Each structure stands twice: as structure tokens, then as C-alpha cells.
Amino acid sequence: MAVEDTRLTATRRTEARWIERIPLAYWVLGLALLMMPAFANDFVLYQIFGWTFILGMIALSLMFLAGYGGMVSLLQMSLAALAGYMVAIFGTSAIETISMGWPWYVSIPLALLVTVLFATICGWLAVRTEGIYTIMITLAIASAFFYFTRQNYVVFNGFSGFNGVLPPDLFGVDWRGPKAFYYLTLFWATVSYLAVRYVSKAPFGLALQGVRDNPRRMAALGYNVTAHRVAAYAFAALIAGVAGILLTWQSAQVSPGTAGIGPVVDILVIAVIGGLRRPIGPFIGALIYVLLKTFAVDVLISLGLAGERFQLLIGIGFLVIVFWSPDGILGLWDRWKENRGRDPLTGERRER
Amino acid sequence: MNAPTTSAIAERMSATGTANALELRNVSKFFGALAAMEDISLSVRPGERRAVLGSNGAGKTTLFNCVTGDFLPTSGTIRFFGEDVSAFPAHERIRRGLRRTYQISLLFSGLTVIDNIYLACVGVSRERFSFLRARRDDALMASAEDLIRLVHLEDATHTPVAELSYGQQRQLEIAMALSGAPRFILFDEPAAGLSPTERRELIDILTGLPGHMGFIIIEHDMDVALRVAESVTMMHNGRIFKEGKPAEIEDDPEVQALYLGGGDDG
Ligand SMILES: Nc1ncnc2c1ncn2[C@@H]1O[C@H](COP(=O)(O)OP(=O)(O)O)[C@@H](O)[C@H]1O
Ligand SMILES: [Mg+2]
Numbered sequence: 001m002a003v004e005d006t007r008l009t010a011t012r013r014t015e016a017r018w019i020e021r022i023p024l025a026y027w028v029l030g031l032a033l034l035m036m037p038a039f040a041n042d043f044v045l046y047q048i049f050g051w052t053f054i055l056g057m058i059a060l061s062l063m064f065l066a067g068y069g070g071m072v073s074l075l076q077m078s079l080a081a082l083a084g085y086m087v088a089i090f091g092t093s094a095i096e097t098i099s100m101g102w103p104w105y106v107s108i109p110l111a112l113l114v115t116v117l118f119a120t121i122c123g124w125l126a127v128r129t130e131g132i133y134t135i136m137i138t139l140a141i142a143s144a145f146f147y148f149t150r151q152n153y154v155v156f157n158g159f160s161g162f163n164g165v166l167p168p169d170l171f172g173v174d175w176r177g178p179k180a181f182y183y184l185t186l187f188w189a190t191v192s193y194l195a196v197r198y199v200s201k202a203p204f205g206l207a208l209q210g211v212r213d214n215p216r217r218m219a220a221l222g223y224n225v226t227a228h229r230v231a232a233y234a235f236a237a238l239i240a241g242v243a244g245i246l247l248t249w250q251s252a253q254v255s256p257g258t259a260g261i262g263p264v265v266d267i268l269v270i271a272v273i274g275g276l277r278r279p280i281g282p283f284i285g286a287l288i289y290v291l292l293k294t295f296a297v298d299v300l301i302s303l304g305l306a307g308e309r310f311q312l313l314i315g316i317g318f319l320v321i322v323f324w325s326p327d328g329i330l331g332l333w334d335r336w337k338e339n340r341g342r343d344p345l346t347g348e349r350r351e352r
Numbered sequence: 353m354n355a356p357t358t359s360a361i362a363e364r365m366s367a368t369g370t371a372n373a374l375e376l377r378n379v380s381k382f383f384g385a386l387a388a389m390e391d392i393s394l395s396v397r398p399g400e401r402r403a404v405l406g407s408n409g410a411g412k413t414t415l416f417n418c419v420t421g422d423f424l425p426t427s428g429t430i431r432f433f434g435e436d437v438s439a440f441p442a443h444e445r446i447r448r449g450l451r452r453t454y455q456i457s458l459l460f461s462g463l464t465v466i467d468n469i470y471l472a473c474v475g476v477s478r479e480r481f482s483f484l485r486a487r488r489d490d491a492l493m494a495s496a497e498d499l500i501r502l503v504h505l506e507d508a509t510h511t512p513v514a515e516l517s518y519g520q521q522r523q524l525e526i527a528m529a530l531s532g533a534p535r536f537i538l539f540d541e542p543a544a545g546l547s548p549t550e551r552r553e554l555i556d557i558l559t560g561l562p563g564h565m566g567f568i569i570i571e572h573d574m575d576v577a578l579r580v581a582e583s584v585t586m587m588h589n590g591r592i593f594k595e596g597k598p599a600e601i602e603d604d605p606e607v608q609a610l611y612l613g614g615g616d617d618g
Contacts, residue, residue: 203474203482210460210471217458219442220420221475221528231481 033186042178048294050181050250052286053189057243059271059282061236064196067276068205069232070212072131075122075138077267078145079115079237080244081259085149085156086111087165087245088254094164095157104168108245115241116234123233127226142264150256161255165248176249185246189283192239196279199235208232269314273321275328284329289314371434373398373536373566374419379428381414388414389425390590398433398535400566401558403577403598406587412570413455415587416538420452421445433535447476449535453525453542455570461514465505468513469496469527476532499527504553519550526557537567543576555579578602 037045058080065071091107093099102110126137149156167175167184175184199205207228210218215225248254257263266289274285296310321328374396381389389411396402404412418425421442429438437445460468473492474480486493500509503523508516513524522542529537539558543551551573558569558580571577577584577598584601586594594607601607 198485199483202485203479206463206467206471207474207480209463213460213462214458216422216442217454217460218471218475220422220446220452220454220458221472222443222446222532223475223480224441224443228480 083244084248119237275330403581
């Protein structure tokens with residue numbers, strides 16, 4: 001009994017002070033992100049950070065599937081684009097012959113619903129495969145989606161897609177204003193990040209990791225392994241869908257190119273560069289990707305090289321990461337911290 | 353063939369308590385040309401404790417795999433408390449109260465002891481798809497802690513499984529098989545590799561299970577098998593070779609010749 005009691009009070013104490021358990025680094029990062037609009041110019045807010053948060057969310061949805069579920073899906077960018085298409089079709093756009101003009105509180109939930117349903121069907125097809133075959137089947141669906149949207153004019157308006165897809169004037173704010181858009185994307189990126197972290201320790205997330213490590217054992221514990229994997233696709237699609245709507249608002253348009261093979265593969269590159277093991281990885285990867293994509297051209301040209309070579313730069317970066325640290329930049333960081341905690345002569349762990 | 357209604361009624365009648373906990377009829381399992389299990393028919397009453405003996409490769413683990421649905425038998429029918437589960441996937445059988453342990457521990461080595469047992473408790477509950485974390489007064493977490501106490505792993509509650517001793521891992525396997533409300537449990541060589549003390553603890557746990565909880569235990573150690581079981585099935589080359597009370601089996605000259613010959617050194 002006595003043991004029981006002390007343990008209970010111990011839990012109560014840690015729970016009461018959960019806010020104190022948040023590491024200092026998070027406070028600093030959180031504060032810096034909140035204060036950013038005071039220092040950064042509009043371009044940095046809208047193009048660099050807005051885009052980073054959006055791509056980070058899409059890569060996060062992949063990280064959830066790959067990191068916790070062991071399923072590498074190349075479908076996430078297509079799901080994002082699908083959500084974008086759906087808000088354009090159900091809501092308003094410059095293509096008035098197709099757009100239905102329904103209010104945002106109908107079009108956005110409906111867009112997310114369609115996205116989740118589509119992901120559930122694709123997931124149901126994909127979870128019967130493993131490893132390289134999952135990559136192949138999701139890539140096949142992604143390419144089919146690209147070609148279908150490009151050729152279908154009745155619903156998807158073919159090659160040109162939809163432009164003039166704008167966020168609603170909710171609370172009288174112009175959500176495409178750089179500061180407003182920055183906070184909008186920061187908010188949803190934070191929500192997604194926290195949701196993934198939370199779910200990873202909830203029964204659903206724990207079981208998903210169990211399914212990743214040992215599906216046979218999970219079945220012998222009463223879990224329907226297939227259903228669990230499919231549900232993971234649905235959950236990840238919700239995150240990708242929200243990101244896709246934000247992405248569509250950012251450029252005010254969505255077209256087949258949004259989910260062309262290039263962007264589809266870039267999501268994988270982003271997630272791998274950042275690290276697939278923790279939900280912060282995809283955002284780090286996205287920031288690196290966006291910085292490279294934005295500035296590498298100028299740097300290359302100033303060095304007298306052809307600007308298009310920036311793809312090569314990203315490719316080399318990808319190779320280096322995969323070669324040196326399969327866990328991405330986060331893996332490098334972990335190793336550096338690990339080494340710092342060791343005595344350089346003996347290699348023993350130092351007592352802290 | 354029976355009309356569906358007739359068979360459905362028979363199904364329900366046989367499921368109302370008179371049925372055997374486990375009933376195998378002519379179950380075979382072939383791996384290519386190899387008959388790992390051939391034409392096995394077996395009945396175990398509810399609450400009965402049965403030992404399955406047999407040399408390595410006799411087909412004992414294959415029998416378990418077919419019963420739990422880890423893989424489907426090549427032919428034959430399996431009934432669990434009267435219900436034909438032959439075509440059920442493993443998780444459906446587990447949800448009906450069947451449990452098992454694995455001969456070679458199948459644990460989640462990256463997770464802690466409590467998380468392993470918690471996963472087992474969640475798996476047979478309705479919270480499998482819950483997106484909400486366990487609260488401090490969570491009933492499943494509480495039952496996980498009870499199971500930890502039952503197998504004496506309190507001190508290792510938050511230890512990652514990879515850091516457990518072999519004996520502790522075996523105990524964890526047993527705790528996971530006891531999650532939820534088991535009606536029948538299959539123990540695959542739970543005592544193998546345990547120290548004498550751990551063996552005694554294991555016997556205490558098995559004999560201490562509630563009377564309605566029947567089980568089959570595969571066990572090479574006759575001492576353990578005969579102390580926890582009230583009936584014995586001998587397997588040899590994928591077939592049932594002998595069935596009876598422990599004393600009969602022990603004294604049977606054929607069994608002695610085949611299995612116990614020079615077996616005194618254990
Ligand atoms: N998955 C499998 N694939 C092929 N052969 C198997 C498989 N599982 C078991 N066997 C074979 O079936 C026979 C019975 O094995 P098993 O049931 O594990 O025996 P026991 O548990 O009695 O030692 C052995 O010859 C074994 O090699
Ligand atoms: Mg065996």
C-alpha cells in the first residue's frame with residue numbers, strides 16, 4: 001500500500017507541473033516563432049516560413065506513416081493537392097463554371113472528408129503490400145492522380161487547374177496578408193505537430209508502432225492489423241489535407257503540377273533529410289528544402305554556375321544525408337549530443 | 353449439407369456452455385510436402401488443464417499456430433467454445449478469449465514492460481482505436497499494473513524490454529497472455545530456460561489461475577507439466593500418439609521408450 005501511495009503522489013506531482021517539464025529549447029523556439037513577424041520581412045514570413053510550415057505538415061503526415069507505421073507513402077502530396085482541388089471546386093475560384101461557391105464552413109469540411117475517404121481507399125490498397133511495393137503502389141496512384149487531373153476538364157479543369165482560390169475573410173482578416181498567413185500556417189503546423197506527438201503515445205499510436213515492429217504479435221493480441229494501418233492513412237490524410245488547403249490559398253491556385261512527380265518525391269526527400277523518427281524532423285527538412293529552393297539559384301549564379309543546378313544540390317544533400325545519417329539531420333544532432341556526453345579518451349558515458 | 357438455419361441453431365446451442373473449450377477435428381498442416389501436423393483431433397473441456405508433450409519437431413507449436421490463427425491449417429475444423437473459428441483471422445479468435453504465449457518471446461523490445469502489457473490489455477478492449485492517452489485512473493492501465501504484480505515485474509515496470517533478463521521476458525510473455533478476460537490460454541514452453549526459482553514462480557502462477565481458465569501447456573520438463581496439468585497429450589511426428597492422465601502417461605512403456613528413455617537427467 002505504502003509503495004502504491006508514494007507512486008501515485010509522484011505521478012500527481014509530475015502531472016501538476018507538466019508545464020515545467022517543457023524543455024527550455026521549446027520555450028525559446030516558441031517565443032522566437034511568435035515574435036518572428038516583428039523582425040522578418042514579408043517575403044520571409046510568407047514565402048520562407050509559410051511554405052516551410054505547409055511542406056512540413058505534408059512531410060509530417062508521411063513521417064507519421066513511415067516513422068510510426070513503417071509505411072512509406074508517396075501519396076501525401078497528392079492528398080494535399082486533392083484537398084486543394086476540393087476547396088476550389090466546392091468553394092469559390094476564378095473558374096466559375098465549375099466552382100460551386102459554397103461557403104467555407106461547408107467546402108472546407110467537405111474537402112477534408114473527400115481527402116480522408118480517398119486516402120482510406122488508397123490505404124486499403126496499399127497496406128496489403130510492404131516496403132518497396134508500398135512505395136511503388138502509392139507512386140502509381142500519385143502518377144495516376146497527376147495524369148487524371150491534367151486530362152479531366154469536367155471536374156479538375158485539366159492542365160490549368162483552378163486559380164483565384166482565396167481564403168474566407170474570417171474575422172475581417174485578409175488571411176493572405178504576410179503576417180496573417182504566417183500565423184495561420186504556424187498555428188496549423190503547431191496543431192499538427194502536437195497532435196502527432198500526442199497520438200503517438202495514445203493507444204492508437206502505440207498500437208501502430210506495435211504493428212510496425214511485429215504485426216503477427218499484434219494480431220495475437222487482438223488487433224486488426226489491416227484496419228490499424230488503414231486508419232493511419234486516414235489520420236495522416238487529415239494533416240496533409242489541411243496543409244493542401246493552406247498551400248492552395250498561398251498561391252491562390254491549384255493545378256496538376258501541384259502534385260506532379262517532382263513535388264511528390266520532394267516530400268519524401270524533405271522527410272528523410274529532416275528525419276523520420278520524430279515529428280519535428282519534417283519541419284527541419286522543409287526549412288532546409290525551402291531555403292535551398294529559394295536561395296540556391298542566386299548563390300549558384302553568383303558563383304558563375306547554372307541556376308538550374310539547385311536540384312543537383314538538393315540531390316547531393318539527400319545522398320549525403322542518406323549515406324551519413326539514415327535518421328536525417330535529427331540523427332546527426334542525436335549523435336553529436338551523444339558524443340558530447342562521452343569522455344573523448346575512453347568513450348565512456350560521463351555522469352551528469 | 354445442413355441448411356444454414358439448422359447449422360446456425362446448432363452453433364448457438366453448442367455455444368451455450370456444453371461445448372468444449374477447444375475442439376479440433378482432423379486438423380492437418382502441411383509445409384510443402386512436410387506434414388507438420390496430420391489428422392489431429394482433440395477436445396479440451398472448459399477449465400481443463402492439458403499438457404502437450406513431444407520431442408522437437410513433433411508439431412506442438414504448429415498445433416498452437418493453427419489454433420490461434422497465426423496461420424491457417426491445410427484442412428480440418430477448429431471450434432472454440434462451440435463456435436467454428438477455422439476461417440477466423442487471429443485477432444477475431446483472440447477477441448473471443450483465446451490467448452497464447454510464444455516459444456521464442458515475441459515482445460516489443462523498444463517499449464517498456466508497462467507499455468507492452470498495456471498494449472496487450474488495449475488489444476482485447478474497445479479502446480484499440482482510441483486517440484486519447486491513458487489517464488492516471490485508466491482502468492486498462494490499472495489492470496496492466498495488476499498483471500505486472502502477478503508476474504513479479506514491479507521493479508522493471510518502466511524498463512525497456514530489451515534490457516530485461518531472459519527469465520523476465522518469459523514472465524512478461526505470460527502476463528501479456530493473461531490480459532483482458534482469457535477463457536483459454538496456450539502456453540508454448542513457458543518454463544524453457546528458466547532458473548529453478550523462476551520455475552517455481554511459474555508453477556505458482558499457473559496453479560493460481562482461476563478455475564474456469566483452462567489452458568494447454570507445451571512443456572519438456574515432466575516435473576512442471578505433471579504438476580500443473582490434469583491430462584496429457586503426447587505428440588510424435590505430427591500425430592497424437594497417446595492421451596491420458598499424467599500417471600498413465602508416465603507409466604506407459606511406449607511413452608517411456610519414446611520420450612522418457614534416459615530422461616532422468618531432465
Ligand atoms: N513456418 C514453417 N515453415 C516450414 N516448416 C515449418 C514451419 N513451422 C514448423 N515447421 C516444421 O514443422 C515441424 C513441426 O514444427 P513445430 O510445430 O515447431 O515442432 P515443435 O514445436 O513440436 O518442436 C518441424 O519439422 C518444423 O521444421
Ligand atoms: Mg515448439
